[in-house]
Amino acid sequence: xxxxxxxxxxxxxxxxxxxxxxxxxxxxxxxxxxxxxxxxxxxxxxxxxxxxxxxxxxxxxxxxxxxxxxxxxxxxxxxxxxxxxxxxxxxxxxxxxxxxxxxxxxxxxxxxxxxxxxxxxxxxxxxxxxxxxxxxxxxxxxxxxxxxxxxxxxxxxxxxxxxxxxxxxxxxxxxxxxxxxxxxxxxxxxxxxxxxxxxxxxxxxxxxxxxxxxxxxxxxxxxxxxxxxxxx
Numbered sequence: 001x002x003x004x005x006x007x008x009x010x011x012x013x014x015x016x017x018x019x020x021x022x023x024x025x026x027x028x029x030x031x032x033x034x035x036x037x038x039x040x041x042x043x044x045x046x047x048x049x050x051x052x053x054x055x056x057x058x059x060x061x062x063x064x065x066x067x068x069x070x071x072x073x074x075x076x077x078x079x080x081x082x083x084x085x086x087x088x089x090x091x092x093x094x095x096x097x098x099x100x101x102x103x104x105x106x107x108x109x110x111x112x113x114x115x116x117x118x119x120x121x122x123x124x125x126x127x128x129x130x131x132x133x134x135x136x137x138x139x140x141x142x143x144x145x146x147x148x149x150x151x152x153x154x155x156x157x158x159x160x161x162x163x164x165x166x167x168x169x170x171x172x173x174x175x176x177x178x179x180x181x182x183x184x185x186x187x188x189x190x191x192x193x194x195x196x197x198x199x200x201x202x203x204x205x206x207x208x209x210x211x212x213x214x215x216x217x218x219x220x221x222x223x224x225x226x227x228x229x230x231x232x
Contacts, residue, residue, distance in 0.1 A: 003027040003063040004212070005056065007046050007103055008073030010035045012172040013122060016201030017070050020209050026068065029059035031103070046073045046099030049106075056106040065110040068212055071100045071144075072122045076174055078133045078183045089136045096140035100147065108155070117160035118212040121148050122204070123223070125168040128231040133183060141166070145223050152221030161220035163211045168227025170199040194229030 004021050008014035009030035018038075021028045028040060031052070035041025040062070042055035060066055075095035077088060100121055111117025124141040131138050148164040155162065169175070169189050178184040190198055207226045210216055225231050 001025065001027055002067050003029070003059070003065065004068035004070065005029045005031055005059055005066050005103070005107060006070045006072055007031045007044075007099065008071075008122075010038070010041065012072075012174060013167060013170060013201045013204045014070070014072035016205040017072055017208050020202065020205035021068070021070075021212070024209055024213075026212075027063040029055075029063060029066075031055050031059075032073070046103060047094040049102045052099075052102045052106050056103075060110065065114055066107040067111050067114050067116055068118045069103060069107050070120045070122070070208055070212075071103055073099055074122065074174070076134065076137050076178070078178060078181065080133060081135050084136065092136035093140050096137060097143045097147075100144055104151065108160075111155075111160050112158050115159045117155070117158070118216075119148075119151065119160065119162040120208045120211050121145075121162070121164045122208075123148075123164045123166040125166045125225060125227045125231045127166055128225070148223070149221045156220055161211070161217065163216075163220060163222045163224060165204055165207050165211070165224050165226055166231075167204050168199055168225065168230045169193060170201060170204060172201060192230065193227075197228065199226065199228055 004026045006018050009018040010032035030038050030041040031044045044051040044055035077092050121144050123144045126138045127142040152162040
């Protein structure tokens with residue numbers, strides 16, 4: 001049985017990914033600041049390398065080598081660019097980009113030894129079109145897409161695929177919070193989406209499940225948008 005780690009698996013998209021992968025028969029460990037009462041939950045701040053290493057080690061001890069990683073932990077910020085401090089900027093970059101760096105480095109040895117691995121990075125459809133008041137988030141997620149392509153080239157010969165899924169307009173606590181603050185207009189966004197509905201976390205989980213499957217072994221370095229046709 002393969003063992004997966006999902007960061008940010010305590011809520012939203014990450015939680016949906018956890019449920020789907022478990023339904024598909026994987027052992028799934030959750031790395032999150034608040035993993036809740038999940039029996040396979042490990043508390044870790046993805047920006048803290050020591051915490052990441054400790055959590056990955058505990059998951060490895062409980063379930064065996066880690067050969068699947070889904071980086072779903074994220075932090076948004078809505079603020080005018082001129083009002084952003086460098087500390088604000090750095091925090092968003094740390095979670096959304098450096099967290100991916102730490103987690104990938106922590107699990108790669110297991111994948112290399114196994115000669116098989118799957119890494120899926122959750123980026124954002126805002127990397128296609130930009131998004132006002134979200135410059136550090138868009139910058140970090142754009143970098144994740146670039147990192148994905150580079151890692152795919154570097155580790156393909158080792159049997160490891162690396163892909164990114166940039167979600168579109170998905171019904172998550174993060175999106176609802178943004179709507180409450182007036183940064184997102186839900187009905188207008190649905191009306192501008194070709195499939196005329198808001199996305200579900202399960203839509204993203206389904207894409208991750210496919211990219212993790214054996215059938216997707218010839219797919220790597222790809223940015224698979226799941227966005228209802230808003231970005232093509």
